[in-house]
Amino acid sequence: MSTYINSLKQWCEEVFTIYEENKPMERDNLQADKKDELHEQFVQFKESLTNEDSLDELEIYNRANELAEQLELKLKENGIPVQLTDKMRADNQNNMVPIGGHKLPPLPYSYNALEPYISQEIMRLHHDKHHQTYVDGLNKAEREMQKARITNNFQLIKHWEREAAFHGAGHYLHTIFWNIMSPDGGGKPSGNLLMEINRSFGSFDKFKKHFSEAANNVEGVGWAILVWSPRAHRLEILQAEKHQNLSQWDVIPLLVLDVWEHAYYLQYKNERKKYVDNWWKVVNWPEVEKRFDTAQRVTWQPF
Known part of the structure; x- marks a missing residue:
């Protein structure tokens, strides 16, 4: 059984517990003879994960997202703001941003705080519209790349890597940008x-x-x-x-691979794939681990 199926089963157990804890509040608002359809759908979905022979990972991924979003909406309608999709994508106990879970950070000041140097209209459009577009684009790219890993179909990986680079860099730079300005600056x-x-x-x-x-x-x-x-x-x-x-x-870079032609062409000619395959045999993982241990000490607020 794949690691993804195992993690999805664990997610189901966590979400099912949350849903069961909050279900009485929902059912107080339902007519006695009205069946909780979402609850039944979730139970069926959970049971389907036990039939390993018929599992389609991409179908499960899409169905889990769809069901989690419906459950979130239903709980929020009853005043219970729970992020079930975040639980499916990652363990958030350490504030890790889940795959496809980036959010627009709030401005650390009001929209008009930087006037007359930067107008309120510019700040509102720049933050609410432009930055949100980068967040949405990054989330979509990350989810599509996750689908590629699940299905082992990397036909469009070049496109989604480019999208992740463009929108991710836009998101991270803007997140820094808002915070390195202040109405008390200069x-x-x-x-x-x-x-x-x-x-x-x-x-x-x-x-x-x-x-x-x-x-x-x-x-x-x-x-x-x-x-x-x-x-x-x-x-x-x-x-x-x-x-x-x-x-x-x-x-912070941890592991890097040079794929400029000067790094391999004298030996491998145009066979870059062979070069990449062989490169893994010389990776100095203790050094990578050392860099990771050092990099982990640097943490910013996640968005």
Whole structure:
């Protein structure tokens, strides 16, 4: 039996417990002779998971999502805000964002707080419309990639990886963006950051000029970004066209594979797949584990 089926069964047990605990409140609002159809559907779905020979993982995935959403709505109508779909996709005890479960973070200030420098109308459209689009796009891409893993059909993986990169980078960058602005902002930094800016760029004024020029010269649409380079041990200023260039921000690399032709062509010629297959035989997992242990210490509020 697949790991996915096992996790789905566990999800059913958790959701069934929640539903049973809240069901009396629902049934008080139902006529005595009216059958709780959703409850019966859920029971049938749970029982169907025991018939292993007829299980279709993609069908189960879609049915579980559909049923969970209906149950959520029914419980919310009775004043019980439960996120059953989150429970299906991941264990949220450590605030992990479930697959396809990203949410729009609230602004840390009012829409008009940055006026006259940034108008209320811009902030409302930028946050409520544009950022929400990136959240929705990232969630869809993650769910489609999960379907690919379930069905072992990766025909459209290039498309959904691109979507995840574009929308994910847009979501993460905007989440940072809202929080690095404030109605009480301006001036210059102090303490260790100012010392590092002076060390990396010569002075705050030189940094500000460089950053402004980078922002002014981004081709098309994009971002200027101040980053800390753990390898160079200094600050750097980077540009990003669009949001991403097929990557995401606010992440820490753990395991990397170079698939530029110079990394393999002299040996493998055009057989990149063979190179990738053999590469797994030389992965230094203790080093990856070390990086993971260090990276886990860095946590931001999940959205």
